[in-house]
Amino acid sequence: MPPSPFPTYLQMRERVPPRVWSAARVVGLLVAAAVIAALFVDPPLGLFLFWGLIVPALPLLFFLAPGLWRNVCPMATLNQTPRLFGFTRALTMPKWFREYGFVIGVALFLVIVPARRIIFDDNGPALGLLIVVCLAAAFAGGVLLKGKSGWCSTMCPLLPVQRLYGQTPFLTVRNAHCRPCVGCVKNCYDFNPAAAYMADLYDTDPHRSGYRKFFAAVFPGLIIAFYTVDASLTRTALAIYAQFASVLLLSAGLFYALTIFLKVTAIKITTVYAAAALVLYYWFSLPLTADRVGGTFGVSIPMEIVWVSQGAIAALATLWILRTIRKETPYVEQAIAPKPARVASGETLARLRAAPEPASRP
Amino acid sequence: MGGASSFFPYPVPSGDERPDDLIFMPERSPAQWDRLLAFVERRGFHAGEDVIKRGDTDRALYIVVEGNLEARVTEGRAGKGAAVPVPPGSVIGEIGFFDGMARSATVTAVTDGAMLRLSFEAFQALAESEPDLAQAMLFDLGRILAIRLRQTDEFIRGWIG
Numbered sequence: 001m002p003p004s005p006f007p008t009y010l011q012m013r014e015r016v017p018p019r020v021w022s023a024a025r026v027v028g029l030l031v032a033a034a035v036i037a038a039l040f041v042d043p044p045l046g047l048f049l050f051w052g053l054i055v056p057a058l059p060l061l062f063f064l065a066p067g068l069w070r071n072v073c074p075m076a077t078l079n080q081t082p083r084l085f086g087f088t089r090a091l092t093m094p095k096w097f098r099e100y101g102f103v104i105g106v107a108l109f110l111v112i113v114p115a116r117r118i119i120f121d122d123n124g125p126a127l128g129l130l131i132v133v134c135l136a137a138a139f140a141g142g143v144l145l146k147g148k149s150g151w152c153s154t155m156c157p158l159l160p161v162q163r164l165y166g167q168t169p170f171l172t173v174r175n176a177h178c179r180p181c182v183g184c185v186k187n188c189y190d191f192n193p194a195a196a197y198m199a200d201l202y203d204t205d206p207h208r209s210g211y212r213k214f215f216a217a218v219f220p221g222l223i224i225a226f227y228t229v230d231a232s233l234t235r236t237a238l239a240i241y242a243q244f245a246s247v248l249l250l251s252a253g254l255f256y257a258l259t260i261f262l263k264v265t266a267i268k269i270t271t272v273y274a275a276a277a278l279v280l281y282y283w284f285s286l287p288l289t290a291d292r293v294g295g296t297f298g299v300s301i302p303m304e305i306v307w308v309s310q311g312a313i314a315a316l317a318t319l320w321i322l323r324t325i326r327k328e329t330p331y332v333e334q335a336i337a338p339k340p341a342r343v344a345s346g347e348t349l350a351r352l353r354a355a356p357e358p359a360s361r362p
Numbered sequence: 363m364g365g366a367s368s369f370f371p372y373p374v375p376s377g378d379e380r381p382d383d384l385i386f387m388p389e390r391s392p393a394q395w396d397r398l399l400a401f402v403e404r405r406g407f408h409a410g411e412d413v414i415k416r417g418d419t420d421r422a423l424y425i426v427v428e429g430n431l432e433a434r435v436t437e438g439r440a441g442k443g444a445a446v447p448v449p450p451g452s453v454i455g456e457i458g459f460f461d462g463m464a465r466s467a468t469v470t471a472v473t474d475g476a477m478l479r480l481s482f483e484a485f486q487a488l489a490e491s492e493p494d495l496a497q498a499m500l501f502d503l504g505r506i507l508a509i510r511l512r513q514t515d516e517f518i519r520g521w522i523g
Contacts, residue, residue: 004445006369183372195369203366204516334368334445336514337435337467340452341384341506343425349451351392352478353427355399 005330006195009175021176025077032074032135036128043124050131051121052292056285058158059165060313063278063320066166067173067193070152075138079151080177082142090146093154093184099207101154106215108157113222114244117231147184148177154185160215163189164274167197168324170316198331201267209266213259214252216270220277221251227284271324275317282313368446384506386425386453387499394495401488402478407431407471414455414469421482423459423503426452429475433467450475456503459485 004011035054039046061069070076082088093101112120112130120127134157141150152159166189175190186208187199203209225247231240258269286309290301343349390398402425407413413431414420431448448454448469458465459482480488489496 008369008371181373187366187370188372191372192369195366199366199369202517204519333435335366336517337368337433337446338457338510339368339384339446340433340448340454341386341456342449342451342453344385344388347392348395349427351395352399352425353476355402355404355427355478 005327006192006334007172008192009178009190010181012172012174014174016174016176018176018179021071024072025074028072028074029077032131036131039124039128039131046124046128047122048292048296050127051116052289052296056289059161059278059281062158062162062165063316064169065171065173066162066169067175067190068171070162070190071173071176073152073158075135075156075158076148076152076177078135078139079142079148081139083147088142088146089144090182091144093145093149097154098186101149102159103211104155105157105159106211108155109160110218110222110248112157113226114229114241117226117229118237118240145184147182148188148190149184153188153190159189160212161219163197163200163212164216164219164270165278166193167271167274168320168327169193170320194327195331197270198267198328199335201270202331202335213255213266213270216273217252217255218248219251220273220280221248223277223280223284224251265328267328268325271321275321279310279314279317282310286310371447384509386506387502390495390498394498397492397495398480398488398499399478401484402480403484404476405479406476407474409471409473411471412468413471413477414465414467416465416468418465419458419463420455420465421458421462422455423453423480423485424455425478425480426450426454427476427478430472431469431475432472433469435467456507460503460507 035046035049037046038049058069083090120130138151138156141155144150147153172193178190181188181191187196187203189196192199197212200212201209222244225244229240229243229247255269255273259266262269286306287303290303290306294301343352387394404427405413407429414424414433416434426448428450430450431452431454432445433448433454434445446467454469455465462482485496485499488499
């Protein structure tokens, strides 16, 4: 029997022992604490660590092995701590949060990214405070709501990026948090990473799929805006947000025009947009990161290394587009495959099971 | 139709999942089931066996009573067609039972088990001796197919945006 192209985490092999994940989470928390401390005590160092090293690595990690991040992310660790130590209230999400949790995450992301240019790129204590607030919110979500529904699988501002980039991981890492699964959210990424994004995009609720399409539509625009909008000190925050919004609208306008004129399924356009966002991000950020890292360590990183890295990422993104689009057919095949009807109750089944052999029949 | 829920078989129901189980003849009494059982034959199967093959023209309805199987509608690329779990209690073969055309899926046993087979000839005999029961059965299979058609329509509407 060939393996399913959409294995759930319960069907994946556990390659890394739980205690290794636990140790990695402790290390993750310590790194987060050290970065926060640096942001307050030695802001230039903290800003370099966060914006110069950690953040540039995350999109590629979400693209290559998103499960790895989801298993060790400090926000996820704090979110799951109440469950681990048995003091979560494990409530089911209220209806409004079920509907708008993801939208809140998208909104937070769209507010925070432009705010980098206004304050967080240069102000260590402000960034430290933002990280502390996010960690505290993740923890509070874990105290109140069951599973990962209080943060990681709903309103985490990084979730929209993880779901978009992580839909066809090159390395699938088994979810190491949820023991057992409590079925807390619909189309859970951690339960079935390869199917989660398509399931959202093809959801029969047009709002649910619409929120995901909207994020994919504006994401490349957000990256272009981030690296091109003039955010000099003389400009107001409102002017900066307005300029971001105009680029986002252009990006979304092109997306919706393409969906109308190209006559292809939505997943093809969201996939190309996601890959474009990744390539654009590293097109802009790699030279800056090379400068920043080189400057900090007093070395000059040759531009050839940057170009080769950008080329490698573009090649990887192209391969990813092909892999993502190729799994659409098996997804649809399985989604429309008829689920068998069944007889009603255990009692009826027991009666059928005990049916006499044909020879004894009238 | 399995829909997205076939990719997310949570051990416990999700808070925002709708129950989508299709129950076959939920209103029938034990006595009516016993009357139906007089027309079926029991068939055992072994793990790895194809109990129904796509393209075959056997016009029978099956109820799985023991063991687990998997249904594959297509072979898919690289031999990885999507598999739908067929647990005990499942009713399978209804499309071919109605239209008498080739089987639309291959159903393969994952474990050893057994199922009840109602051949088309046996159903005709049932319809002669128990017309009310046969009518109820046909209406219920029709209801199940209608629900699936609606679900497929919904999915396709979502798919084409």
